[in-house]
Amino acid sequence: MSKKVVIPGELISAERKRLGSNVFVSGGKIYSKVLGISEDESEKASVVPLEGRYSPQQDDVVIGVVTRAIFAGYNININSFVESFIPKSAMRDDLKVGDLVSAKVEYVNELREADLGFARRMYGGEVIEVSPVRTPRLIGKSGSMLELLKQGTGCDIIIGKNGRVWARNGNIELLKKIVLFINDNSFKSNLTNSVEEFFKAEGIPVSAPKKDAIRVNNFVEESEVIVNDLEESELLN
């Protein structure tokens, strides 16, 4: 397989490549910064981390908890190094300590403090905590996994990039099980398929999401097959 687990300081490439995330250059060679998974065949040298804390990025959707309410506004814990602040003028409704808020990160400064915008209070529902670096697997390529989860459990789901999954209505117990399953197995490929099997074992009929969405998530071999198919169709035309 072209994917492999790398540890901090492990050589990714001795050649010149485009630099992706979580790598650094030393002496003309590219090394990994974190424990993660790297693909050595891609043109870009980058590492997908397996562990780590949330550090806010612009345009992230996050789910926060109100930790302090003062006259001017609210302190919001977004699972980052520092708490964020929302002024009262930016909120339509009043918040209490312990309320849940969904918001978008508008700006991150050099001290990694996040300014939040579009803050909305969330009524009801439950929050499942997962590892922040694994939330991309919960969403899947072009949202295929999220689609599957919504279909199978009937929940309204919002996935915060800060490692909090908010869900309301539907079969939340089942959702919890599956979300934790994905969290524990995030380093494996073909997750969408195994989750589909998970649903089938529970006796819940789910139809696979869009064809291309699954195929992108699959092994390299299968994508080769797709390319072949395309060539064939070109030939036919």
Added chain:
Amino acid sequence: MSGRVRENMPDYKKDKKRVDGRKMDELRPLSIKVGVIPNADGSAYLEWGQNKVYAAVYGPREALPKHTQNPLKANIKVTYRMATFSVPERKQPRPNRRDMEISKVLGEALDKAVFTEQFPNTEIAVFVEVIDSNAGSRVACLTAASCAMADAGIPMKDMVAATGVGKAFGELIVDLNKDEEDAFDAVDIPFAILPNTKEIVLLQMDGLLKKSEWSEIAKLGYVACEKIYEIQKKALSEKYQLSEVSQKLIEDKSVSKSGEKDSAKIKKESKGKAKKVRK
């Protein structure tokens, strides 16, 4: 002190073997397991000979009290602690001079490996707890702590691999145990490097050594640290290996897939022909 000769004293030059039967450059058996403490961001358990060490990492998190914050980098705060039952005579649980010193040098060694400038105003808290000890506990702690840090997902330039090197009973040796540390001519050197750059990040010495002996010992240390690095690497990647059952399933799949591949190849060839025809 070589003039003082006692009966039954081992002589490594003559014996060609150490008190516990090891070769001169052989390490005690070392095993590491990461991710053992669920509440920590990263953790590791290490057994090295009789040494047993737990390491837990929390953070990066906001450094409190606020005056300890550094707007340019993260603080690495190491707490080395020995359990009261880790040594033959009960250890007083209060942190003593030695504990504080070891905490300080371990923190400085880890600081060299971590991209601290990425996390301003934060602290990375590392707790190392010695459950059982038999010489070389600080290098055991450093090896475990660096694994725990990697497990916590903290960006690092490199791992830190550490070992004890030195001299006992007239021979230069690696990874001293307690008997060798108490030898009449003992020299104990905790030695830690970043394996990629060969940068030394921890070096202390107890005893007296000739200059020529030091250069020999350093060579031994580099070789031993490479071995330790390999064990660290294995321990970290092992956590993310697939279970045997699913590994087998994938292999079976790839076998059936390779069959498909052959057919795809045939298709490709036929396509090539088709293209030629087209031309």
